[in-house]
Amino acid sequence: MHILITGAAGMIGRKLTERLVVERELNGAAIDKLTLLDIVAPARPASFSDHVKTRAADLGVPGTAAKAVSERPDVIFHLAGVVSGEAELDFEKGYWVNLDGSRALLEAIRAVGDGYKPRVVFSSSMAVFGAPFPHAIPDDFHLTPLTSYGTQKAITELLLADYTRRGILEGVGIRLPSIVVRPGKPNKAASGFFSGIIREPLAGHEAILPVAETVMHTHASPRSAVGFLMHAAGLDRAKLGPRINLNMPGVTCSVGEQIASLRKLAGDKVAGRIRHEPDALIVRIVDGWPHRFDPQRAIELGFKVESTFDEIIRVHIDEDLGGKIAA
Amino acid sequence: MHILITGAAGMIGRKLTERLVVERELNGAAIDKLTLLDIVAPARPASFSDHVKTRAADLGVPGTAAKAVSERPDVIFHLAGVVSGEAELDFEKGYWVNLDGSRALLEAIRAVGDGYKPRVVFSSSMAVFGAPFPHAIPDDFHLTPLTSYGTQKAITELLLADYTRRGILEGVGIRLPSIVVRPGKPNKAASGFFSGIIREPLAGHEAILPVAETVMHTHASPRSAVGFLMHAAGLDRAKLGPRINLNMPGVTCSVGEQIASLRKLAGDKVAGRIRHEPDALIVRIVDGWPHRFDPQRAIELGFKVESTFDEIIRVHIDEDLGGKIAA
Numbered sequence: 001m002h003i004l005i006t007g008a009a010g011m012i013g014r015k016l017t018e019r020l021v022v023e024r025e026l027n028g029a030a031i032d033k034l035t036l037l038d039i040v041a042p043a044r045p046a047s048f049s050d051h052v053k054t055r056a057a058d059l060g061v062p063g064t065a066a067k068a069v070s071e072r073p074d075v076i077f078h079l080a081g082v083v084s085g086e087a088e089l090d091f092e093k094g095y096w097v098n099l100d101g102s103r104a105l106l107e108a109i110r111a112v113g114d115g116y117k118p119r120v121v122f123s124s125s126m127a128v129f130g131a132p133f134p135h136a137i138p139d140d141f142h143l144t145p146l147t148s149y150g151t152q153k154a155i156t157e158l159l160l161a162d163y164t165r166r167g168i169l170e171g172v173g174i175r176l177p178s179i180v181v182r183p184g185k186p187n188k189a190a191s192g193f194f195s196g197i198i199r200e201p202l203a204g205h206e207a208i209l210p211v212a213e214t215v216m217h218t219h220a221s222p223r224s225a226v227g228f229l230m231h232a233a234g235l236d237r238a239k240l241g242p243r244i245n246l247n248m249p250g251v252t253c254s255v256g257e258q259i260a261s262l263r264k265l266a267g268d269k270v271a272g273r274i275r276h277e278p279d280a281l282i283v284r285i286v287d288g289w290p291h292r293f294d295p296q297r298a299i300e301l302g303f304k305v306e307s308t309f310d311e312i313i314r315v316h317i318d319e320d321l322g323g324k325i326a327a
Numbered sequence: 328m329h330i331l332i333t334g335a336a337g338m339i340g341r342k343l344t345e346r347l348v349v350e351r352e353l354n355g356a357a358i359d360k361l362t363l364l365d366i367v368a369p370a371r372p373a374s375f376s377d378h379v380k381t382r383a384a385d386l387g388v389p390g391t392a393a394k395a396v397s398e399r400p401d402v403i404f405h406l407a408g409v410v411s412g413e414a415e416l417d418f419e420k421g422y423w424v425n426l427d428g429s430r431a432l433l434e435a436i437r438a439v440g441d442g443y444k445p446r447v448v449f450s451s452s453m454a455v456f457g458a459p460f461p462h463a464i465p466d467d468f469h470l471t472p473l474t475s476y477g478t479q480k481a482i483t484e485l486l487l488a489d490y491t492r493r494g495i496l497e498g499v500g501i502r503l504p505s506i507v508v509r510p511g512k513p514n515k516a517a518s519g520f521f522s523g524i525i526r527e528p529l530a531g532h533e534a535i536l537p538v539a540e541t542v543m544h545t546h547a548s549p550r551s552a553v554g555f556l557m558h559a560a561g562l563d564r565a566k567l568g569p570r571i572n573l574n575m576p577g578v579t580c581s582v583g584e585q586i587a588s589l590r591k592l593a594g595d596k597v598a599g600r601i602r603h604e605p606d607a608l609i610v611r612i613v614d615g616w617p618h619r620f621d622p623q624r625a626i627e628l629g630f631k632v633e634s635t636f637d638e639i640i641r642v643h644i645d646e647d648l649g650g651k652i653a654a
Contacts, residue, residue: 091493130569142467143485144570151489155482158470162478166418242457243471 007080027234098152334407354561425479504577
């Protein structure tokens with residue numbers, strides 16, 4: 001099996017790559033080739049490297065997508081995209097990367113023809129939804145994004161569904177909740193603080209909290225996100241039906257509950273490193289995001305996630321901190 | 328006030344033009360200029376012609392949209408598009424006209440800048456929804472189109488909402504039910520028979536019914552469609568809020584009830600001109616369409632429609648047949 005990952009240099013892309021390289025198989029099929037694509041060259045994994053090709057290229061540039069699919073990868077994880085904050089600040093870049101790049105990929109697949117019909121797993125986002133919301137968002141809630149990022153994700157979902165219906169590919173869009181705890185440096189996502197208030201204090205640094213502790217949100221760990229992607233790649237088409245874009249499950253809690261988990265696992269000193277500093281732009285963006293979901297279809301289709309925010313913090317300590325916490 | 332109509336040579340475009348030329352005003356503002364754009368040159372109206380400019384051009388071709396908005400029309404009725412059957416049969420043409428053309432128009436408006444912020448009324452469609460459906464589709468039902476046409480309309484709605492949120496324009500998308508009775512020749516819309524079974528028998532011709540009489544559907548007259556467009560152009564932004572794409576009201580009835588109305592108004596001989604001839608493609612497309620709506624927001628916002636299918640037939644007899652029926 002040949003797997004292509006776009007956005008492979010991003011956080012989820014790297015973790016997915018690591019997992020695939022360790023397991024050497026996906027849903028029971030042996031992986032014999034892995035192509036890693038991103039705007040910057042993705043790192044080559046230490047092992048399995050004879051089977052890995054890395055490329056730096058922009059999907060929106062004519063020819064890039066065609067080249068990416070010319071070797072007919074069986075499964076494509078389409079993770080490439082700019083994050084919410086950046087898409088909001090840079091209108092043209094957001095549409096170029098998140099919409100034009102995605103459409104170029106789908107069109108390149110269509111152009112191959114000749115019976116080529118890859119499984120395409122697209123990392124969408126709960127940002128396809130926009131306030132006001134019911135208490136919990138049902139699977140059939142309408143798409144009224146309140147950010148350009150959410151708009152671009154929703155459009156790509158619609159394209160993916162139409163290309164699937166047309167028999168050009170087999171698409172699955174998975175709407176990820178906020179992925180926490182993100183390792184590494186803060187990025188430009190407006191949701192970055194949900195990770196920052198856990199990651200930075202655990203690393204001995206101060207963290208800024210730009211919203212109120214009462215803000216409710218739904219989270220999943222990067223390990224769960226990778227699990228969603230791999231599970232989506234193996235879903236039975238017949239069970240999936242025509243509604244190929246799915247709300248993923250997650251752990252719903254308030255920012256205050258996140259902090260309480262941190263305090264419980266790491267102590268008062270660590271939790272004391274969070275500083276409140278409201279940011280009007282982030283407050284506005286986050287206010288327009290959904291808080292809670294009722295993802296019945298994903299649960300029926302077998303997607304798994306953590307049960308508590310404690311578990312989400314433990315995944316971070318385990319995967320990114322080698323099991324250790326700075327006092 | 329300067330008004331631009333794209334798709335002005337189409338049926339709704341022509342009826343909208345006629346009405347604007349007669350009224351010489353839109354929601355209380357005098358019209359001093361009317362620009363009619365279509366892929367084929369729209370007919371110049373008999374009166375008011377000093378104030379009317381007609382142009383044949385393809386919005387998707389670079390430069391066309393920029394030229395169309397260069398004189399900064401205050402209101403743009405964006406009606407241009409290929410119909411559902413054609414978009415389904417010709418993948419590339421559908422995306423080119425319905426998506427690329429629409430996006431080019433929005434981008435051209437953005438490029439004008441300098442405080443230019445027109446009202447853009449977009450004729451969307453109930454085809455943004457896809458089966459399975461609840462008994463009546465609520466205003467917050469999700470977008471899962473089952474045709475490329477519905478996909479292209481849904482994407483344009485999402486773009487229109489984002490450009491509106493960004494302050495680039497003031498968009499309103501109105502999801503039209505099936506517009507009947509369409510005058511003139513049959514077109515390639517899969518929904519064409521809903522008009523054909525009324526129009527053709529009234530004109531003394533046989534009509535083909537490709538679906539069962541039990542098929543339920545929601546209709547509005549062309550006069551109502553024009554009324555929706557004009558009303559949308561005058562909506563209060565504050566009342567509209569961020570959810571700018573609206574389900575329009577209509578008359579819900581079965582094909583059998585349509586035929587009963589025809590029989591009541593025109594007699595057995597006329598109604599006898601309908602011949603049943605199932606068409607698998609049309610049956611499949613129509614099965615995926617919604618039947619019934621609960622368009623609360625549109626009703627609250629003051630959109631008006633006929634109350635019975637009898638009234639819809641009477642509008643056709645009045646507007647298109649000069650009040651007369653062939654025996």
